[in-house]
Amino acid sequence: MKCHLCEAKGCSRGEPCSPGKGTELYDGEDLRLLKTASDVEALYYCTLNRLEEIMEFARRMEYKTLGIAFCVGFSDEAALLGDMLSQEFEVHSACCKVCSMTKDEIGAVRRPWIGAVSCNPAEQARLLDEAGSQFSIVLGLCVGHDSIFYRHSKAPVTTFVVKDRVLGHNPAAVLYSRYLRKNLKRSPAERTV
Numbered sequence: 001m002k003c004h005l006c007e008a009k010g011c012s013r014g015e016p017c018s019p020g021k022g023t024e025l026y027d028g029e030d031l032r033l034l035k036t037a038s039d040v041e042a043l044y045y046c047t048l049n050r051l052e053e054i055m056e057f058a059r060r061m062e063y064k065t066l067g068i069a070f071c072v073g074f075s076d077e078a079a080l081l082g083d084m085l086s087q088e089f090e091v092h093s094a095c096c097k098v099c100s101m102t103k104d105e106i107g108a109v110r111r112p113w114i115g116a117v118s119c120n121p122a123e124q125a126r127l128l129d130e131a132g133s134q135f136s137i138v139l140g141l142c143v144g145h146d147s148i149f150y151r152h153s154k155a156p157v158t159t160f161v162v163k164d165r166v167l168g169h170n171p172a173a174v175l176y177s178r179y180l181r182k183n184l185k186r187s188p189a190e191r192t193v
Helices: 028-043 050-060 072-086 121-130 145-152 178-182
Strands: 065-070 090-095 135-139 157-161
Touching: 028 050, 050 072, 050 135, 050 157, 065 072, 065 121, 072 090, 072 135, 072 157, 090 121, 121 145, 135 145, 145 157
Parallel strands: 065 090, 065 135, 135 157
Antiparallel strands: none
């Protein structure tokens, strides 16, 4: 499939261009997640910000315990988020550098500007699962580290903030700015100094 090339967008009108699977893919918790997400979208369309949507979704799913998997660079934001969520939910959090695994231990490239301690997203997921997180929130994990967290988390996961150091954590800006698209680095030079 190459839905990104479709101009008709028939699927959004109930006119799919090819047969596929629908409701038979959903049962149990997946069906409940899908329905609740659809309900929140319909009932609060364009009236809630992302944090409000996360909180309303958690309420409707009857989650009592939330987890925050955050990048150490977002420590201040994690403290604010945790404080806000703690007014209604039990909140646990795990920093990306948990357990202080080194980059040497995993054979990763070392550069003096980012430090010797590696992120440990699988351990973040394990710790939040162990703490009883029913729904985990990603706050600024790196590309790839977030993928590992999603893969290892037993609890459903949503993303609150994605990391984009260049665009102020607003990666969609590259889609809206012709200048940014025109200057997209297709073969970036590695930083050495």
